[in-house]
Amino acid sequence: MLSRTLAVAALAMVATAGAAQARDQIRIVGSSTVYPFSTAVAEQFGKGGKFKTPVVESTGTGGGMRLFCSGVGETFPDITNASRRITTSELEACAKNGVTGITEVMIGYDGIVAINAKGGPKFVLTRDQMYKATAKDIPVGGKLVPNPYKSWSDIDPSLPKEPILVYGPAPNHGTRDAYVELVLDPACEKQPEIKALDKDAKKKACQAVREDGAWVEVSENYTVIQQKITANPAALGVITFSYIDQNADKIQAATMDGVTASFETIASGKYPVSRPLFFYVKKQHAGMVPGIKEYLAEFTAEKTWGKEGYLVDKGLIAAPDAQRKEQAANAKNLGDLKM
Amino acid sequence: MTDMARTNTAARTAQSVSARLGRRYAAERTFRLLGLGALLISLGFLVILLSSIFAKGWTGFIQTQVALEITFDTQVIDPEGSRDPAALDTADYAALVRSALSLRLAPEADRGARRELTALISTGAANQLRHMLAAEPDLMGTTHTVWLTASDKLDMVIKGQVPRQVGAEGNTLSDRQLGWVSALETGGNIRKAFNTTFFTAGDSREPEQAGIWGAVVGSFFSLAVTLLVSFPLGVATAVYLEEFAPTNRWTNLIEVNINNLAAVPSVVFGLLGLAVFLNLFHMPRSAPLVGGLVLALICLPTIIIAGRAALKAVPPSIRQAAAGLGASRLQVVVHHVLPLSMPGMLTGTILGMARALGETAPLLMIGMVAFIVDIPKGPLDPAAVLPVQVYLWAGSSERAFVEKTSAAIIVLLLFLVAMNMVAIMLRKKFERRW
Known part of the structure; x- marks a missing residue:
């Protein structure tokens, strides 16, 4: 008898859930690099008391785009965070599923840094050296060969006599895409042997990372990378800048092309490996889910993303004043994405 | 001559037996020591795990x-x-x-x-x-x-x-x-x-304002749904298969499948939940209702297997006596067999629920691994669960989340210990020996 009532109750619950009810809460997916910023804004927004706190999922930039572009309606997310720009193929997927109105907001900058444990050797690196240490094939004596370098001092005698071991984000991370685009590609294209190749061969030669154990992919999160490099002070980790600010007592950043990563050098563009961060808003949802415009207003307020805003405390590098102004106006008007 | 031979054989046997006896005792001692060693090693790992968690986590309170x-x-x-x-x-x-x-x-x-x-x-x-x-x-x-x-x-x-x-x-x-x-x-x-905030607040980006209450409530709603769905289904399946179903190729096939399901990795159930509950039935993302349904699927094989074992343990004489007094098959099952096997079934259910309490992987697919600040008010509100909270905090860059992570693990372990204790107590209290 009892179990029958329970079964009926369970069935009733399932049935009521099937009839979808209007969503009154913003849903955000996307990049794990933007996640700390997005959640901080969501929390502040929720504390305002007028709207429910948005739900933020950290799915990685690519995963977020897939969810975001899979359709219009309350089962699909309203906003996706990205640590790189949306690609044309993602835009096409969006359009195919009816997601036609998209607003792009550039929120600020992030630097990609090579770190190792405090107490380990201090690394003074260039992008060329990083490329030679981590690319799969490199040109030696006029032709591409599988990367022969075993230790840092093989690349340049000034570097430590330590085996090359770099922990980096897995391909589902936007940080990995940025590492390829900002470190491997530019250094690779400077090699005379690569310059001679055609575009496809260039891409193939430049974007592959080593698979012989010198580059280790970590798919979980930055904390895992930090633990690995703390265990082995000679190993390097490739990580987002916002992370080192919080853990300055345990890790140190290598200089890149002679520049130390800091708020100033990244914002001014002096630090070579920095990239913009974005989020994308589904315009069709703006009238459907309450609070989207207000969330954008909270995110683009000076107290949030300004030079002294609370996102800076979380490690975001604020965009220049003019750019912030332009982006805030664009967010307010829900301007269309221009590729 | 024959006598001589017999004594000779007997003496030789006695000799070889006593020679072997020492080796047999030695073999037994080694075996015991190996067993004890294995026990000590696993206990050692447990102590290291627990003490590191407690050492890191107690400051979180x-x-x-x-x-x-x-x-x-x-x-x-x-x-x-x-x-x-x-x-x-x-x-x-x-x-x-x-x-x-x-x-x-x-x-x-x-x-x-x-x-x-x-x-x-x-x-x-x-x-x-x-x-x-x-x-x-x-x-x-x-x-x-x-x-x-x-x-x-x-x-x-x-x-x-x-x-x-x-x-x-x-x-x-x-x-x-x-x-x-x-x-x-x-x-x-x-x-x-x-730190009262830790026990009253939901998640937060600021470690000092973060709490596990939201995750505890989310776990409660999820497990409630799991229990409501998997217990009646599991018991009904076990009773039917054990008491009513004929033994033929079909029931054998079903049995093999149930045993296989118990060993399927939980993330597969998460994919199933995504495809069926979210994409087909359009249930809300991140809701404990969906989480509970997925977890119910994970528990179901455990409950069925434990339930069948409990039913098998009821001696046939009970069934025969009841039938002899004129009870119908339904009456035999409902009045006698089921009440007698209930403690075993409940134990199985609680163990299944304890497993469900610790699952994260299947919930990833249905959007329950998310930053959720508001405390859920019902099974349709977005919610995280305890192991998800541990996972999220473990990935956060703020140093203070390290101790919060361990503190949340301590709370999760306490819940697991409590559930397993209840299972043991139920078994002790209602256990009957025939």
Whole structure:
């Protein structure tokens, strides 16, 4: 008898859930690099008391785009965070599923840094050296060969006599895409042997990372990378800048092309490996889910993303004043994405 | 001759037996030692695991607080003197904290110094003052010593989890801030208190304001759905298969499949949940209802297998006696067999639920691994569950989340221990020997 009532109750619950009810809460997916910023804004927004706190999922930039572009309606997310720009193929997927109105907001900058444990050797690196240490094939004596370098001092005698071991984000991370685009590609294209190749061969030669154990992919999160490099002070980790600010007592950043990563050098563009961060808003949802415009207003307020805003405390590098102004106006008007 | 041969054989047997006896005893001793060794090694790992979690996590239950002389300045909170609750709600309480800090530590602070000062106190302090004033309107215009929650960075310094030598490299607080901290300490204005926020709040980006209550409630709703769905289904399946179903190729096939399902990795159930519950039935993402349904699928094989074992343990004589007195098959099952096997079934169910409590992987697919601040009010509201909270905090960069992660693990372990204890008690209490 009892179990029958329970079964009926369970069935009733399932049935009521099937009839979808209007969503009154913003849903955000996307990049794990933007996640700390997005959640901080969501929390502040929720504390305002007028709207429910948005739900933020950290799915990685690519995963977020897939969810975001899979359709219009309350089962699909309203906003996706990205640590790189949306690609044309993602835009096409969006359009195919009816997601036609998209607003792009550039929120600020992030630097990609090579770190190792405090107490380990201090690394003074260039992008060329990083490329030679981590690319799969490199040109030696006029032709591409599988990367022969075993230790840092093989690349340049000034570097430590330590085996090359770099922990980096897995391909589902936007940080990995940025590492390829900002470190491997530019250094690779400077090699005379690569310059001679055609575009496809260039891409193939430049974007592959080593698979012989010198580059280790970590798919979980930055904390895992930090633990690995703390265990082995000679190993390097490739990580987002916002992370080192919080853990300055345990890790140190290598200089890149002679520049130390800091708020100033990244914002001014002096630090070579920095990239913009974005989020994308589904315009069709703006009238459907309450609070989207207000969330954008909270995110683009000076107290949030300004030079002294609370996102800076979380490690975001604020965009220049003019750019912030332009982006805030664009967010307010829900301007269309221009590729 | 034959006698001789017999004695000879007997003597030889006795000889070889006694020779072998020593080896047999030795073999038994080695075997016992190996067993004991295995036990000790696994116990050792358990002790290392638990002690590292407790050593890291117990400080998570404690929170640093700072005493400040807060003046509930009418000019700041309610310049028009209207005492309108809406106006009081939106007033700038953070300004009260800022002026109290600069009055106590650095009366002539410039803009940069004021920023560093504010960084010592949690951004939740403003909320704390708002609630105080709402509860006691008479505080308006008076000055009181209030213990405010410290920021996570100050908390880490006070707990000694980050270095605090003035002038050293890699400090999380500046030298000026460390000087203020020392001043507050010598004035007796810093104390460590029990962290109630941890047990009452939902998730937060600020470690000192983060709590597990949201995850506990989410786990409760998920497990409630799991129990409501999997227990009746599991018991009904077990009773039918054990008591009514004929033994043929089909029931054998079903049995093999149930046993296989029990070994399927849980993430596969998550994919199933995504495809069926979310994409087909359009249920809400991140809802404990969907989480509970997925977890119910994971528990179901365990409950069925345990239920069948419990039914098998009821001796056939009970069934025969009941049937002999004229009971129908339904009456035999409902009046006699089921009540007698219930303790075993409940034990199986609780063990299945304990497994469900610890699952994260299947919930990833249905969007329950997410930052959710609001405490869920029902099984349709977005919610996280306890292991998800552990996973999310473990990936956060703020140092104070390290201890929070371990503290959340401790809470999760306590729930698991409690559930397993209940299972053992039920078994002891209702167990019957035939």
